[in-house]
Amino acid sequence: MEIAYRLDRPLPIEARLTVAGFTVLAGASGEGKTSLLKAIAGLLPAEGEPFGGLPPQRRPVGYLPQGYALFPHLLAWENVAFALPRGRGRRERALALMARLGVAGLAERLPQALSGGQQQRVALARALARDPELLLLDEPTSALDPATRDAVLGELIEEIRRIGLPTLAVTHDVHLAAMADRMALLVGRRIVQQGTPRQVFAAPVDSRAARLLGYRNLLTGTVDSLAAGFALVALDGLRLAAPAPPWAARGMRVGIAIRSEDISLVETGAAPADANALERIALALTLTEVREEGLALRLAAHGSVALDILLPRGAAGSGLSAGARVLALIRPEHVHLFRAEIVPGIMHG
Amino acid sequence: MSAARASFRTRAGGFPAAPVLGLLALLFLTAPFAALAFATEWRRFHFISGDFDAAFVSVALSLLALPIIAAFGTPLAWWLARREFRWKWLIDAAVLLPLLTPPLALGILLASLYGPYGPAGALLERVGLVLTNTAPAFVLAQIYGAMPYYVITARAAFESVPRELEDLALTLGKERWQVFLEVSLPLARLGLAAGLALAWVRALGEFGIVLITAYFPHGIPVKLWVNLEDTGLSAVYPLLWLFFLVAMPLPLWLGMVSRRRGIF
Numbered sequence: 001m002e003i004a005y006r007l008d009r010p011l012p013i014e015a016r017l018t019v020a021g022f023t024v025l026a027g028a029s030g031e032g033k034t035s036l037l038k039a040i041a042g043l044l045p046a047e048g049e050p051f052g053g054l055p056p057q058r059r060p061v062g063y064l065p066q067g068y069a070l071f072p073h074l075l076a077w078e079n080v081a082f083a084l085p086r087g088r089g090r091r092e093r094a095l096a097l098m099a100r101l102g103v104a105g106l107a108e109r110l111p112q113a114l115s116g117g118q119q120q121r122v123a124l125a126r127a128l129a130r131d132p133e134l135l136l137l138d139e140p141t142s143a144l145d146p147a148t149r150d151a152v153l154g155e156l157i158e159e160i161r162r163i164g165l166p167t168l169a170v171t172h173d174v175h176l177a178a179m180a181d182r183m184a185l186l187v188g189r190r191i192v193q194q195g196t197p198r199q200v201f202a203a204p205v206d207s208r209a210a211r212l213l214g215y216r217n218l219l220t221g222t223v224d225s226l227a228a229g230f231a232l233v234a235l236d237g238l239r240l241a242a243p244a245p246p247w248a249a250r251g252m253r254v255g256i257a258i259r260s261e262d263i264s265l266v267e268t269g270a271a272p273a274d275a276n277a278l279e280r281i282a283l284a285l286t287l288t289e290v291r292e293e294g295l296a297l298r299l300a301a302h303g304s305v306a307l308d309i310l311l312p313r314g315a316a317g318s319g320l321s322a323g324a325r326v327l328a329l330i331r332p333e334h335v336h337l338f339r340a341e342i343v344p345g346i347m348h349g
Numbered sequence: 350m351s352a353a354r355a356s357f358r359t360r361a362g363g364f365p366a367a368p369v370l371g372l373l374a375l376l377f378l379t380a381p382f383a384a385l386a387f388a389t390e391w392r393r394f395h396f397i398s399g400d401f402d403a404a405f406v407s408v409a410l411s412l413l414a415l416p417i418i419a420a421f422g423t424p425l426a427w428w429l430a431r432r433e434f435r436w437k438w439l440i441d442a443a444v445l446l447p448l449l450t451p452p453l454a455l456g457i458l459l460a461s462l463y464g465p466y467g468p469a470g471a472l473l474e475r476v477g478l479v480l481t482n483t484a485p486a487f488v489l490a491q492i493y494g495a496m497p498y499y500v501i502t503a504r505a506a507f508e509s510v511p512r513e514l515e516d517l518a519l520t521l522g523k524e525r526w527q528v529f530l531e532v533s534l535p536l537a538r539l540g541l542a543a544g545l546a547l548a549w550v551r552a553l554g555e556f557g558i559v560l561i562t563a564y565f566p567h568g569i570p571v572k573l574w575v576n577l578e579d580t581g582l583s584a585v586y587p588l589l590w591l592f593f594l595v596a597m598p599l600p601l602w603l604g605m606v607s608r609r610r611g612i613f
Contacts, residue, residue, distance in 0.1 A: 043516045056519040063520040069513050073535045082531075083521040130522055 001134060001166045005048030007032075007039045017168075017184045017191050019134065022157050024177040024197075025170045026212060027186030033170035036186075037063065037136045040168070050134075062127030062165075066139045068119045070111035076122045077107035083130040097125040101159060116143040117152040124156070128163070135160065137169035141176055154179065174213055185209050203245070206338055210257040216308040217258040220340050223248050231337060238304045240281055242335035253340040260298070260310035262334040265317030266327040281330040283307070287322050301328060389586045397584050400591060403572035408595050410484060410568065411552045414491040418499050418548050423541070426503035427529070448497045452557020455493060459562045463489065480562070487563035494555035499548035506540020507533060542607030546600035553596045569595075 004016040011032040017025065027033050039046035041063040042056035051059040070079050081094035098104040101121045111119060120140065127135060144152050157179055160167050169176065170186075177183040177197055184194035187208045193200050204210035207218050221235030223244075231244035233254060240256065248254065266282075285303035292298075297318050299309040307328060311318050317326055429440065447455060463470040463480035470480055480486045510533050518528040534541070556570040564571060569592045576584035 038516075041516075041520050043519070056516070057522050057524060059520070061520060063517065065513060065517065069511070069517045071514060071518075071532060071536075082518070083523075126521065 001050065003040065003048070003050070003168070005036060005039050005046055007035060007044060007046035007048075009045065011035055011189060013039075013186075013189045015186065015191050017194050018182065019166045019168045021181030022160055022167050022169065022179075023182040023184070024180040025168060025184045025186055025191075026174050026177045027170070027172065028212060029172050031186045032189055033172075033186060034066070034138055037065075037138050037168070037170055040134070041136055060131070060133040062124075062130060062132035062135045064120070064123050064127055064135070064137045064140065066142050068123035068143065070114075070119055070123055070126070072111055074111075075107065076103070076109050076111065076114065079111065079122055080125045080129055082126055094125075094129065097129055098122070101125050116145055117148065119143065120152070120156065124159075128165075132165065135165050135167040137167060139171050139173075140169050141171060141173055185212055187212065203336060204257050204338055206341060207255055207257075210255070210336070210338065214259065215257040215336075216260045217256075217263075219256040219258075219305060221254060221256055223250055223252045223254055226250060230332060233337065236304055238283070240330075240335055241332040242337050243333055245337055247339065248337060255338045255340045257336045257338065258307070258330060258334065260308045261312070262330060263307060263309045264315065264329045265299075265309070265311065265320070266329060267317055267320065267324070281332060281335070283328045283330070285326055285328050287320055287324045287326060290320065290322050301326065385586065385589065388582075389590070390583060393583065394587055396587050396591070397576065397580060399567060399572060400576075400588050403567045403569045403588070404591050404595050406484075406487070406566045407553055407568040407570075407592075410487045411491060411549060414488045414495065414552050415545065415549055417488070418492055418496045418552075419545060422496050422499045422544075422548075423503055426500045426544075427507050427533070429500070429504045430507035444497055444500050447493050452494065452555070453561065456490065456558040456561025459490065459493060459558060463562070482563055482565040484563075484566060487559060487566060487568060490558040490562045491552040491555050494558050495548040495551040498551050499544045502544030502547055503537070503541050506537035506544065509540065510536045538607050542603040546603045549599050549603075550596060553592075 001019045002016070003019055006014045013032040013036055015025075015036055017023070025033060025036070035044055038044040039048065040051070040059075041061050042051065042054060042059045043063075051061065070076075071082065074082070077091060077094045077098060080097055081090050084090045084093055095104055095107055098107055098121075101124055103118055103121045103125065106114060106118055106122065111122070114122065120143070124135075140156065141149055141153055153176065161181075169180070171177070178201070180197055182194065183197050183200050184191050185200065185205075186192075187206070192209055193203075193205045201213055204213050204215060210218055219235055221233040221240065224232045224234040224239060226232075226244050226248060229244055230241050231248050231254075232239050232241055233256060235256070242256065283303055283305065285301035285305075285307065287299055287301050289300035290297060293310065295313045297311045297313075299311065299317075299320075301307050301309060309328065317324075320326065425444075429437070429444070450458070460481065461467050463473070463486070465471065465474065465479075465481060473480060478485060480489055514532055514536065515528050518532045519525070523531065553568075554570060555568075556574070559568060559571055560574075567575060569588060573585055573588055573592075576588055
C-alpha cells in the first residue's frame with residue numbers, strides 16, 4: 001500500500017512511503033510520527049491518499065495509539081466488541097477474535113487489570129473487529145515491560161504477519177525497525193530513506209539518518225580514488241577503504257559511518273602503524289575510556305581518528321584498560337559512505 | 350526496601366495537621382444540624398397545616414425541573430467543554446451571571462421579564478402560560494437557581510474525559526452521537542451525577558428567586574418562612590426535618606448508582 005500524506009498542523013510533515021507487511025517508520029521524537037498516524041486515521045486535518053477526505057469513522061483503519069486507549073468503563077470483551085454491531089453473536093465474535101490473539105481468558109477483566117502486553121492484544125483485537133485494510137501502531141513498545149518486550153513484540157509481529165494485514169508502526173526505537181519487513185526513516189519531517197531493514201541499515205543517506213540507525217562513528221573525508229568497486233577516502237592523513245556508492249566521484253566530500261560493534265581490536269605492545277588494505281583497515285589507537293555496558297564493553301579510542309567501540313564479551317581486547325595501545329580492525333564493507341551535508345564539521349560530534 | 354518504606358511512612362504522616370483540620374471543617378459544617386437535633390422539641394413534635402403540601406410541591410416540581418436542567422444543560426456543558434472559539438470567556442461569564450446575581454434580585458429580574466407586564470410574560474400569557482405564582486413559575490425559578498451549578502459541574506466532567514478515547518471510538522466506526530452516548534457520557538457519569546445532585550439540592554433549597562416569582566404554591570423554603578412568621582420556631586423545626594427526609598435520598602442514590610458500572 002502506497003501512503004502519501006501532507007499535513008500543516010500541528011507540524012508541517014510530508015511523507016510518502018510504501019507499507020508492505022509489518023512496516024516501521026522510525027524517527028526521533030518531535031518528528032511528528034504520532035501526528036502522521038492520526039492524519040492517516042482521519043483525526044487530524046491533512047491531505048493524502050489513501051482514505052483522503054473521509055471522516056475517521058469511514059476509514060478502514062485500525063489505530064492503536066500509544067498506551068492503547070482501551071475504554072476503562074468496559075470489560076476487555078466489551079472493548080473488543082465495541083465496533084461490532086449490536087445483536088446476537090456479538091459476544092461470540094468478540095471472544096473468537098480474542099481467542100485468535102490468545103487473550104480469551106481475559107474477557108471479563110477491566111483494562112486496568114491487564115498488563116501492557118495483554119492490553120496491546122486486546123486493543124489489537126478491538127481494531128481487527130472492524131476488518132481494517134491498514135493497521136496503525138503508535139510506539140508499540142512503549143507500554144511493554146522491558147524484560148519481556150522483545151518476546152511480546154516478536155509474537156505480535158508474527159501474529160500480524162499471519163493475519164496478513166499491512167501495518168505501519170511508528171517508533172523512535174530503531175531496534176523495532178530491525179524486526180520489520182520494511183522500514184522508513186523520518187528525518188526533518190520527511191521520509192529520507194526506505195527499504196528493507198538490511199538495505200536501510202547498510203546505507204544511511206546522511207548523518208542524521210545514520211545517527212538514528214545507531215551509528216556512533218560519523219566522520220568526513222574526501223574520495224581519493226575509486227577502483228574495483230571500492231573507494232579510498234582520505235581523512236586526517238589516513239585513508240579508509242569502503243564500498244563505493246554509485247554516486248561517488250573522485251574529489252567528492254563524503255560522510256563515513258561505522259557501527260561501534262563492527263570494530264574489533266588487536267592488542268599490541270609496541271606502537272603499531274595505521275595500515276590499510278581492501279581486506280581490512282587497521283588503525284593504531286590508544287584507549288581513553290573503558291566502560292561496562294551490560295555484558296559488553298564500550299570503549300573510546302583516540303589516534304588518527306576518534307572511535308567509539310562496542311566489544312562483545314570475551315572478544316579480544318576486553319581485558320584492556322584506559323591507556324592501552326590497540327590496533328582497531330574494520331572490514332571495509334562495514335564502512336558506509338554517504339553524501340556529506342553542505343555544512344561539514346557538524347559531523348565531528 | 351525498608352528505607353523506601355520508611356520514607357513513604359514519613360511522607361504519609363508528614364502533615365499530621367491535615368486530618369485534624371479536616372475533622373474541624375466537618376464539625377464546623379455539621380454543627381448547626383447537631384444544634385437542630387437539640388433545639389427540636391421532640392415531645393411536642395408536630396406538623397402544621399400545609400407542611401405536607403409544601404413538601405409535595407417542592408419534590409414534585411423539583412423532579413420536573415431536574416430533567417429540563419439536564420436536557421438543556423448537558424449540551425451546553427458539552428459544547429463548553431469541547432469547543433474552542435474566540436469569545437468563549439463571554440459565554441463562561443454568561444453562565445456565571447445567574448449564580449452571581451443575588452437570588453432576590455434575580456427573582457425581580459424574572460418577574461420583570463416573565464411577569465404579567467414583562468415582554469415574555471405578556472406573550473406567554475396569551476398561550477395560557479402564567480409565570481407568576483403558579484407551578485410553572487416555581488419550576489422556572491428553580492431552573493434559574495440550579496442550572497448554572499449543573500452546567501459548571503457537567504462541563505468539568507466532560508473535560509475530564511480523555512479526548513483520545515473519543516477519537517479512538519471514531520476510528521472504530523462510531524458516529525459522533527454514538528461516541529457521546531457510548532464513551533463520553535459513561536466516562537463523565539460520576540461528575541454528571543454530582544452535577545445533578547447539586548442541581549437538585551439547589552432547586553429544592555431555592556428561596557430568594559421563588560419568593561418573588563412563585564410565592565404560591567408554597568414549597569418548603571417559603572413555607573419555612575411562613576411558619577416562622579405565623580407560628581414561630583416550633584413550626585419551623587419539624588418542617589426542616591421533613592425537608593431533609595425528602596431532599597436527601599435522591600443525591601445519595603445518584604452517588605451510589607453512578608459508582609456502579611454501566612448505568613448508562
